[in-house]
Amino acid sequence: MHAWPASEVPALPGKGRDLRIHDTATGGLVTLDPGPVARIYVCGITPYDATHMGHAATYNAFDLVQRVWLDTKRQVHYVQNVTDVDDPLLERANRDGKDWVELAEGETALFREDMTALRLLPPQHYIGAVEAIPGIVPLVERLRELGAAYDLEGDVYFSVESDSHFGEVSGLDAAAMKLLSAERGGDPERPGKKNPLDPMLWMAAREGEPSWDGGSLGRGRPGWHIECVAIALDHLGMGFDVQGGGSDLAFPHHEMGASHAQALTGEYPFAKAYVHAGMVGLDGAKMSKSKGNLVFVSKLRRAGVDPAAIRLALLAHHYRADWEWTDGVLEEAVERLGRWRAAVSRPDGPPAEALVEEVREALANDLDAPAALAAVDRWAARQAAEGGTDEGAPGVVSRTVDALLGVAL
Template structure:
C-alpha cells in the first residue's frame, strides 16, 4: 500500500546546534518512564486506521504523538524504521459500506486516500512500511500456523481462536484484572459470551467465510483475518521481535495491544515490543470523539474551512499527548494567534539567541514528549528581543525539525 509524501526533516547538527538527548517516554506496560535508548535504527509500530470515515482530531493527535517521537530520535542522530497498518477489511468497514450503499473496497480506498491527504497537510512523517490487512493475509496465515504448532489455536465452528493463557505473560501490557478485561473486551469488538470458547477472553484469529462478506482462500480455509493477529503479523514481518515501541491511542491498550503482544510472543518465544506508548482520547462537548457518537471534528473539515494546517498542528501540540482533553472552537483561534506570533518573530532581522530555546525544546520533548513545554519555550523567545542575526533562521529550522511546524 502506498504511504504519503513526508516533509524533509532538517538537521540541527548541520546548523551548529549539535544533537538532542535520548527520549524518555511513559511505558504503559511498565507503568513508569522508560529511556528509549539502543543501537541502530529505532523500530516503531503504530496501529493505523480502519478506513470507514474521515480523519478526526483524535486520529491526528495520536499520529502526531509518534511524529514527535520520530523527530526526537532523528534529532538524536538515530534512524527510524516505522511501520503502520491499515485495517482495510473489518466489521465496522463492512457495516458502513452496507449502510451507505458503497462498495467496501471503494469506501476503504476513498477514506485511506483522505487520511493520506490529511497526514501530508499536517506534515506527519510517513511510515516506511504502510501495510493493508488485505495485502497481509499470507503473513497472517503463516503466523496462525505458527500458533497452531505452539498448541495455542482451537476451532469454534469453522472459526479459529487464540488461547490467550498460552502466554504466561498475558495481561502484562494493560495490567488489568480478568473482570476489567472481560467488560472492556465486550465493549471493544470481543465476543466473551460466544459458546464453545475455552476462555471468554480468547480472541478470533481467522473468521470463516460469512454469506455476503469478503473472504480469501487460504491454508486455513476460506475466510479473513481477525483484528489483533493482523497487527502482530505485520509488525513481526517488517520490524521483527523486541522492537522499540508499540504505539496507538489509549483505547488500544486492551484488547488490541494485549492480544497482539501475546500472539506474537507465543509464536516466536520472544518479547513483542520493548515499550508501549499510548496517546490520550480527544473529546467534544463532554464525550469521547468517535464515529459511533457522530461528534467528529474532522481534519479535512477544518482544512476546508480555511484553517492553516500548521495552526491545526499547533492546537494539537498544545495538549500533552497522554492527556484526555476536549476540543473547543477556541482551540483553533488560539493556535492561529500563536502561529502568527511565531511567524512575525522569525521574520525579524534580529532576535534573542536560539541556543537556549532550542535546548529547552529538546529537553521538553525528551521528557515524555512534553510538547506544551516546548511551545511555551518558543512563545517566550518570540516575545523577547535581541541582536542575534542568525537566531531567526536557527529557530525556524528548529521549529521545523523538532515540532514539524513550517513557519
Template sequence: MRAWSAPDVPALPVTAPAVRLFDTARQDLVEVGLDAVGSNASLYVCGITPYDATHMGHANTYVTFDLLHRAWLNAGLTVNYAQNVTDVDDPLLERATKVKIDWRELAEREIELFRKDMEALRVIPPANYTGAVESIPLVIELIKQLEAAGAVYKVEEDLYFSISADDAFGGESQYSREQMLEIFPERGGDPDRPGKKDPLDPLVWRGERPGEPSWDSPWGKGRPGWHIECAAIAREHLGAGFTVQGGGSDLIFPHHEMCAAHAQTIDSSAPFAQAYAHCGMVGYLGEKMSKSKGNLVFVSALRNAELDPMAIRLVLLRHHYRSDWEWTDELLFDAVDTVGQWRKALALGAGAPAEPVVAEVLAAIADDLDAPRAVAAVQAWVDATLGGSGHLAQHSDEDAAAQVSKVLDAALGLSL
C-alpha cells in the same frame, strides 16, 4: 500499500538528548532507543480503519508519534516505522453497505483522504505501510505457527487463540481479569460465545459469511481477526523486541495485549515491544470523540475551510500526549492567532538568543514528548523577541529566527 509524501525535515546542528517515554507495561518512564538487535529505533503505530475521515483523535495519535519519530532522528538514530491499515473489517463493511458503495472503493477513498491529512499536518510517513488485505499471507503464516504451538482452536467456522498459551499475558495492560472482562465486549470481543475455552480468547480467523469478502486459507475461506493483523505486520517489518508500540489509550486492551500475546507465544525470547506508549482521548461536546457517537471534528473539514494546518497541529501540541482533553473552536482560533504571532517574530530575522530555546525544545520533547513545555519555550522566545511594544527589541542574535524556525520544524513539525 503506498503511504504519503514525506515532508522535508531539516537537520539540526546539535544532537538531541536520548528519549524517555512512559511505558504502559512498566508504569514508569523508560529510555527508548534502539531495538532488541540494536539496529534501529523501531516504531509500530496502529493505523486507521478507513470507513470515515480522519478526526482529531486520529490526528492526536499520529502527531504524537511523529514527535517521537522526529526526536529519534534529532538524537542521531535511524528509524524503522511501520503502520497498518485495517482495510477490511466489520465497521468498513457495514458503512459500505449503508452508503451503497463497494467496500474497496470506500476504503481507498478514505485512505487517500487520510494521506492528504497527514501530509497537511507534516507527519513523517512510515517506511512500511501495510493493508490488512495484503497482510493475509503473513497472518496465515502466523496462525500456522500458533497452531503448531497448540495455541489455536476452532469454534464452528472460526479460529480462536488461547490466551493461556502466553505466560506473560496481562503484562502489557496490567489490567485485572475483572477489568479485562468488562472492557473486552466494549472493544470488539465476544466473551459470551459458546464453545470458547476462555471468554477472553480472541478471534484470529473469521470464517466466510454470506455477502462478505473472504480469502483462501488452510482452515477454509475467511479473513483475519484484528489483533493478529497487527502482530503479523509488526513481526514481519520490525521483528521481535522492536522499540515502541504506539496508539490511543483505548488500544491498551484488548488490542495491544492480544498483539503481544500472539507474538510472544511464537517467540518468548523477547517481548513483542520494549515499551508501549499510549495517547489520551480527545473529546468533543462532552464525550470522547468517536465515529459511533458522531461527535467528530474532521481534519479535512478544517482544511477545506482554509484553516492553517499548522494551527491544527499547534492545538495538538499544546496538550501532553497522555492527557485526555476536549477540542473546542476557541482552542483552534487561539492557535491561529499564535501561529500568526510566531510568524511575525520569525520574519524579523534577528531576535532573542536562540540557543536556550533550541536546547529547551529538544530537552522537552525528549522528556516524555512534553510538547506543551516546548511550545511554552517558543512562546517565551517570541515574547522576548517582539518585546512589549510588538517591535523588535535590542538583541544580539542576528540569526535567531533561522535557528528557531529550524527547531520548530525538526522537533515540533511546525513549518512557519
C-alpha cells in the same frame, strides 16, 4: 500500499537527547536507547470515515517520537498498518450502499492528504490488512500447531492462557478485560470458548462478506490483532522499540498482539515499550466514529484553517492527556502561529541557542510538547518586546520548530 510524501526535516546543531517516555506495561517512564535504527509500529486507521482530531492527536504524538530520535542522529524504521477489512468498514459500506473496497480506498486517500498537510512523517512501510493476508495465514496455522489456537465452528481462536505474560501490557484484571472485550470487538459470551477473553484469529467465511483462501484454515478473513502482529514481525521483528496507538488500544489490541507474537516466537517482549496517546473529546464525550461527534482535519482545511495551526492545537496538549476540542483551542493556536511567524520574520532577534536545548529537553521528557511551546512563546515574546541583534536567531528558531515540532513557519 503507498504512504504519503515526507517533508524535509532540518538538521539542528548538536545532538538531541534520548527519549524518556511513559510505558503502559510498567506504568512509569522508561529511557529508550535504540540502536542506530529505532523501530516503531503505530496502529493505523480503519478507513470507514475521515481523519478526526483524535486520529490526528495520536499520529502527531508518534511523529514527535520520530523527530526526537532523528535529532539523536538515529535512523527510524516506522511501520503503520491500515485495517482495510473489518466489521465497522463493512457495516458502513452496507449502510451507505457503497462497495467496501471503494470506501476503504477513498478514506485512506483522504487520510494521506491530511497527514501530508499536517507534515507528519510517513512510515517506511504502510501495509493494508488485505495485502498482509498471505503472511497472516501461516502464523495462524503455526499457532494452531503449537496448541496456542483452537477451532470453534469453523473459526479459529487464540488461547490467552498459552502466553504466560498475558495481561502485562494493560495491567488489567480479568473482570475489566471482559468488560472491555465486549465493548471493543470481542465476543466474551460466545459459547464454546476456552476462555471468554480468547480473541479470534481467523473468521470463517460469512455469507455476503469478503473472504480469502486460508489454506488449512478454510476461506475466511483474519482477526484484528493477528494482522498487526504479522506486519510488525515481518518488517520489524521481535523486541522493537515502541508499539504505539491510542489509549483505547492498550486492551484488547496491544495486549492480544503481544501474546500472539510471544506465543509464536517463544521470545519476550514483543515491544520494549507500549506508548499510548490520550483521547480527544467533543461535547463531553470521546471523539469517535461510532458516536459521530467528530471534528475532521479535512473539513477544517477546506474551511481555510492553516494545517500548521491545527498541529499547534494538538501540540498544546500533552500526548497522554484526555482533552476537549473547542473553538477556543483552535483560536489560541491560530494566534500562536501568528505570533511565531511574526517573530521569525524579523531580520534578527534574541539569541536562540538556549531555546534549541529547551525544546529538546521538553520533548525528551515524555514528549512534553506544551513545555516546548512555552519555550518558543517566551522567545517570541522577548522578540516582540525588545528584539535582538543575532542575525541567525530567527532562522535557528524556525528550523527548531520545523525539525522538532513539525510546524513550518
